[in-house]
Amino acid sequence: MFCYQCEQTAKGTGCTVRGVCGKDPDTAALQDLLIHMAEGVALYAHRSRQLGARDHDADIFVVEALFTTVTNVDFDPQRLGELVRKGAAVRDRARQTYHDACQKADQKPDQFTGDDELQPAADLDEMIRQGQAVTIQRRIDTLGADAAGLQELITYGLKGMAAYADHARILGVEDEGVYAFFHEALAYLAGNPSDVAALTEMALRVGEVNLKAMEMLDSANTGTYGHPEPTQVRVTPVKGKAICVSGHDLKDLKMLLEQTEGKRINVYTHGEMLPCLAYPELKKHKHLVGNYGGAWQDQRREFDEFPGAILMTTNCIQKPKDNYQDRIFTTGLVGWPGVTHILADQNGWKDFKPVIEAALAAPGFAEDDDDKTITIGFARNAVMSVADKVVEAVKTGKIRHFFLIGGCDGAKSGRNYYTELAQQVPDDCVILTLACGKYRFNKLPFGDIEGIPRLLDCGQCNDAYSAIQIASALAKAFDCGVNDLPLSMILSWYEQKAVCILLTLLHLGIKNIRLGPSLPAFVGPNVLDVLAKQFNLMPITTVQEDLQAVLVA
Numbered sequence: 203m204f205c206y207q208c209e210q211t212a213k214g215t216g217c218t219v220r221g222v223c224g225k226d227p228d229t230a231a232l233q234d235l236l237i238h239m240a241e242g243v244a245l246y247a248h249r250s251r252q253l254g255a256r257d258h259d260a261d262i263f264v265v266e267a268l269f270t271t272v273t274n275v276d277f278d279p280q281r282l283g284e285l286v287r288k289g290a291a292v293r294d295r296a297r298q299t300y301h302d303a304c305q306k307a308d309q310k311p312d313q314f315t316g317d318d319e320l321q322p323a324a325d326l327d328e329m330i331r332q333g334q335a336v337t338i339q340r341r342i343d344t345l346g347a348d349a350a351g352l353q354e355l356i357t358y359g360l361k362g363m364a365a366y367a368d369h370a371r372i373l374g375v376e377d378e379g380v381y382a383f384f385h386e387a388l389a390y391l392a393g394n395p396s397d398v399a400a401l402t403e404m405a406l407r408v409g410e411v412n413l414k415a416m417e418m419l420d421s422a423n424t425g426t427y428g429h430p431e432p433t434q435v436r437v438t439p440v441k442g443k444a445i446c447v448s449g450h451d452l453k454d455l456k457m458l459l460e461q462t463e464g465k466r467i468n469v470y471t472h473g474e475m476l477p478c479l480a481y482p483e484l485k486k487h488k489h490l491v492g493n494y495g496g497a498w499q500d501q502r503r504e505f506d507e508f509p510g511a512i513l514m515t516t517n518c519i520q521k522p523k524d525n526y527q528d529r530i531f532t533t534g535l536v537g538w539p540g541v542t543h544i545l546a547d548q549n550g551w552k553d554f555k556p557v558i559e560a561a562l563a564a565p566g567f568a569e570d571d572d573d574k575t576i577t578i579g580f581a582r583n584a585v586m587s588v589a590d591k592v593v594e595a596v597k598t599g600k601i602r603h604f605f606l607i608g609g610c611d612g613a614k615s616g617r618n619y620y621t622e623l624a625q626q627v628p629d630d631c632v633i634l635t636l637a638c639g640k641y642r643f644n645k646l647p648f649g650d651i652e653g654i655p656r657l658l659d660c661g662q663c664n665d666a667y668s669a670i671q672i673a674s675a676l677a678k679a680f681d682c683g684v685n686d687l688p689l690s691m692i693l694s695w696y697e698q699k700a701v702c703i704l705l706t707l708l709h710l711g712i713k714n715i716r717l718g719p720s721l722p723a724f725v726g727p728n729v730l731d732v733l734a735k736q737f738n739l740m741p742i743t744t745v746q747e748d749l750q751a752v753l754v755a
Contacts, residue, residue, distance in 0.1 A: 415702075
């Protein structure tokens with residue numbers, strides 16, 4: 203195997219024996235084969251679209267295939283094998299759609315040969331060997347680190363964007379242009395491009411389209427559940443039976459809340475689900491009592507101590523401990539071998555009865571803990587409602603600078619930088635944060651400036667859209683560009699959703715971003731040099747040096 207798509211990849215170069223995430227070589231090979239199959243589907247779907255023919259099954263398959271291979275999503279070889287076989291069937295239908303469209307247009311269809319027509323083996327072991335033939339390492343050996351790395355940068359950006367597109371689709375928001383770009387970009391990659399300039403341009407286009415995907419998800423979430431509101435959230439347990447919901451999917455949480463209504467079960471969010479407690483249509487359920495634990499990498503300890511049932515709705519799953527294997531459940535695209543999976547029916551409805559029964563059978567919390575709270579819900583609507591106060595505070599010198607300190611959290615050493623940075627940001631500065639990176643400091647006291655909280659939690663990783671809108675509105679208020687604002691972005695990354703957000707920021711021309719705790723292994727020194735020259739993208743150094751550079755500049 204060879205995988206270097208996450209920040210924690212072995213030795214900072216690539217996992218070759220077993221993934222740091224827990225992915226074994228068989229799973230890695232099947233994921234590589236699944237991406238290869240998605241490229242085959244896209245070859246036909248892209249050309250069909252150019253002739254006015256569309257295949258929605260191809261749209262959905264490509265998005266789900268990409269999302270499935272995001273770090274910490276699906277570790278189940280059997281399910282991955284089923285997806286590969288499904289992909290072959292979708293590809294064959296897409297080929298027929300393309301040929302029919304060509305016949306209607308009275309033109310000769312393009313012919314594809316070799317791996318693009320790969321038929322998955324019936325035997326899973328043989329399918330794994332097929333996946334080993336399309337590993338990333340083979341392209342690195344053929345094309346060199348720069349071209350292969352840029353191909354992967356595009357692929358990882360597409361994977362992150364697919365997560366947002368999938369969540370939006372589940373809530374009924376889709377866009378033909380976004381689907382078309384998925385097919386176009388994957389068809390481009392299927393041609394094994396090697397021109398570094400063209401690959402860089404395509405990567406920035408991923409960032410452009412991802413802005414639309416984040417806008418779609420924002421529209422889906424707020425249109426369904428209302429705009430997040432500043433909300434005091436309890437972060438300590440309440441006496442009673444309990445279910446902990448982790449991941450990112452708001453609809454899964456809503457269905458579970460409806461099905462647990464009146465059953466005397468308290469529901470807690472975990473990880474990236476914390477922002478759900480700020481949505482009016484979710485927080486109205488009184489048995490959604492608060493947030494449990496912190497970021498994803500601590501789940502094995504936290505879930506081991508949780509006296510109830512656990513539902514994983516999307517990525518961030520780790521290998522369950524034996525102590526809670528029988529009370530953790532997966533749904534959607536996330537999966538782990540031996541863990542009970544909750545499927546949706548043809549209308550998207552899910553029966554969470556097994557989760558509820560497991561919660562009722564578990565002891566629950568014996569007593570209330572001390573009542574401790576944090577404040578969340580500072581998405582764009584909430585911040586924009588006090589924009590005049592913010593602008594006035596900046597103009598009068600009461601707010602000197604804004605820091606966006608957010609992104610993914612992780613277990614790798616060096617992430618204490620973000621805690622120390624937040625603690626050392628001067629008292630006349632405001633911190634914007636989002637995604638699970640905020641767990642490094644979101645329970646610390648930061649106070650306020652003229653009634654404006656110094657820590658503004660904007661939400662999930664996809665709520666980078668809110669942060670972008672806030673920055674754009676401030677730039678408009680000050681009649682300047684975003685790069686001219688007293689705003690510094692100091693970001694942490696772990697997986698592919700962070701990659702697509704970074705590409706979006708670069709597409710928007712945002713400069714001087716500091717990235718850590720380490721730079722992506724798939725971005726070689728030559729490519730990094732280009733990004734540094736064009737965008738002044740730079741690695742984090744020390745807290746003192748970075749604060750000095752930002753505040754004195």
